[in-house]
Amino acid sequence: MDEVHVPLWERERHRWRAGAAATARLAIAEARLLTRAVPSDCDALVVGYPGHFDLPAARRAARGRPVVFNPLVSLADTFVADRRRFRPRSLAAHALELVDRRAFASADLVVADTRAHADFFASLTETPVEVCFVGAEDRIFRPGWAPSDPVTVLFVGKLIPLHGIEVVLEAARLAPELRFRVVGSGQLEPLLAHRPPNVEHVAWVEYERLPAELHHAACALGIFGTTAKAQRVIPNKAFQALACETPLVTADTAAAQELLVDGESALLVPAGDGRALADALRRLAADAELRQRLSRGGRAAYDARASEAVLGVRWREFLERLVH
Numbered sequence: 001m002d003e004v005h006v007p008l009w010e011r012e013r014h015r016w017r018a019g020a021a022a023t024a025r026l027a028i029a030e031a032r033l034l035t036r037a038v039p040s041d042c043d044a045l046v047v048g049y050p051g052h053f054d055l056p057a058a059r060r061a062a063r064g065r066p067v068v069f070n071p072l073v074s075l076a077d078t079f080v081a082d083r084r085r086f087r088p089r090s091l092a093a094h095a096l097e098l099v100d101r102r103a104f105a106s107a108d109l110v111v112a113d114t115r116a117h118a119d120f121f122a123s124l125t126e127t128p129v130e131v132c133f134v135g136a137e138d139r140i141f142r143p144g145w146a147p148s149d150p151v152t153v154l155f156v157g158k159l160i161p162l163h164g165i166e167v168v169l170e171a172a173r174l175a176p177e178l179r180f181r182v183v184g185s186g187q188l189e190p191l192l193a194h195r196p197p198n199v200e201h202v203a204w205v206e207y208e209r210l211p212a213e214l215h216h217a218a219c220a221l222g223i224f225g226t227t228a229k230a231q232r233v234i235p236n237k238a239f240q241a242l243a244c245e246t247p248l249v250t251a252d253t254a255a256a257q258e259l260l261v262d263g264e265s266a267l268l269v270p271a272g273d274g275r276a277l278a279d280a281l282r283r284l285a286a287d288a289e290l291r292q293r294l295s296r297g298g299r300a301a302y303d304a305r306a307s308e309a310v311l312g313v314r315w316r317e318f319l320e321r322l323v324h
Helices: 019-032 055-062 075-082 091-105 116-120 165-174 187-196 209-218 236-242 274-286 287-306 310-324
Strands: 045-048 067-071 109-112 129-132 150-155 177-185 199-202 219-221 248-251 266-268
Touching: 045 055, 055 067, 055 091, 067 310, 075 091, 109 116, 109 310, 116 129, 150 165, 150 209, 165 177, 165 187, 165 274, 209 236, 219 236, 236 248, 236 287, 248 274, 266 274, 274 287, 287 310
Parallel strands: 045 067, 067 109, 109 129, 150 177, 150 219, 177 199, 219 248, 248 266
Antiparallel strands: none
């Protein structure tokens, strides 16, 4: 595999900040990308997230070879419906919808991260859509779960509506005997200014240190938002927790049910329900056998359907079928 890449966000902690400066940097990177030569012996081009703006250039650079798009998300769905950065039916919303549709139409195949997301993408394009889980990096996220005392509930992620930090804070208030560690920053960070005393907040942890955080926690939290997008995704951090053997607690969504079974490979609770989350965490904290069962079951689900070995085979099948 050859990579054609122009660095853009690598040195930024928060990666993407909408605005004139970010737009200018993106435009410069796109211009530089157009000057990069695609290896003549490649059989197909794969454009990953967040490559929505790269697809027209990739289509031209491919010179007739197949183009695969792995978008992860719809830009309009993310910035309008989920994060509410722009108003529905605004000029910006229409522009993002146009970018989505043009990107999907420029590909020969779109790969979605869940079946629920694939069904949504299919409503935006006539391009064929396949499904492959996100997974985790096996070289970084490895088994080794050995929780330390006291029992600690770990939340890692961007503080955006999708993740439902307000639900986590409600659960923390209802279960003051439990210790919560929140790692992350973002749109809803102001909610943490009035967090209960049993919630510790760390704005940033280096990526390579995340496995240690997971190995030492009694359990890891997934997402609990109530937006439509939250029903369709399994976040990276869920796969990372499963890979590390850390018991996972997340919302009971259509996407989660594609991989997880409540009580066997994770605890699934109603989205947006802080009381249900608090009850599940109390149950988990009081039952060491349950924690062990979820640890083993979660890793088994990961090995069977989300490890690099499994996902690599699936990607190879997509590409071979497309090329031949």
